[in-house]
Amino acid sequence: MAGRIIKTLILARKAMNTNQNPTPADLRDIGLKATGPRMKILDFFHQNGGTHFSAEDVFRALAKDDQDIGLATVYRVLTQFEQAGLLIRSHFESSKGDSRAIYELNEGQxxxxxxxxxxxxxxxxxxxxxxxxxxxxxxxxxxxxxxxxxxxxxxxxxxxxxxxxxx
Structure with a gap:
């Protein structure tokens, strides 16, 4: 378990602090299969490090780039990345009284x-x-x-x- 956490933090720091995109091997190192949607979503967070996104934000951005990923897949991958410790999910309220889940890379700090x-x-x-x-x-x-x-x-x-x- 501790080894997986360390590998996850290393992957998140790699995504935040280098120009090198995460590789399929990086996902396998934290126990996830490197599927096309997972790699595209991980690349998206890598390219936009330090920013917070809802599942809908990720979906719209990938759709703009002609990435063929459905909204349900985005939700599923974000949940898997959160469970693996790669992403952190926060819930923020709005002045309209609604709450939305926002995801960011887990930098370990x-x-x-x-x-x-x-x-x-x-x-x-x-x-x-x-x-x-x-x-x-x-x-x-x-x-x-x-x-x-x-x-x-x-x-x-x-x-x-x-x-x-x-x-």
Whole structure:
């Protein structure tokens, strides 16, 4: 199990930090068969590292490039990649009250998120003071913190933000 986790993190870091596309052997190393859809989706995340995507975003982007992958296949592969530890899934709320699953490459380092309620844009951040405060709160309440997620919601201040809805 630990070996698979290490191989998964190595593959994710390779996807994030190099110009070298992941290979079929990389997927086999983490216990997944290297099918065409898996390789196309993994390549997509490699080409767009550090960005957050819904299954629909991945589907639309691949369809734009004439990739013949159905939406159900995209959902299935994203779930498999999440279970293998290659992707992280987060659920973010919108101002409309709905929630959507967003996927990103698992870089092996914890970070938190800022989410724009208007346009849905997601920014990652790391703040050691916040991390320490959360540990202190857990300890003071008699908990040993194992993991957490923090998403802060607001409105981005970018004028003419290309992500903002046109409503």
């Amino acid at each position: 914890h970070h938190d998120h800022l989410v724009c309620l208007e346009c849905g844009h997601v920014e990652e951040f790391v703040d050691e003071a916040i991390e320490k405060r959360q540990q202190d709160i857990a300890k003071n309440l008699g908990f040993t913190l194992q993991e957490h997620s923090l998403a802060l919601y607001g409105h981005c201040q970018k004028k003419n933000c290309p992500n903002k809805s046109k409503t």
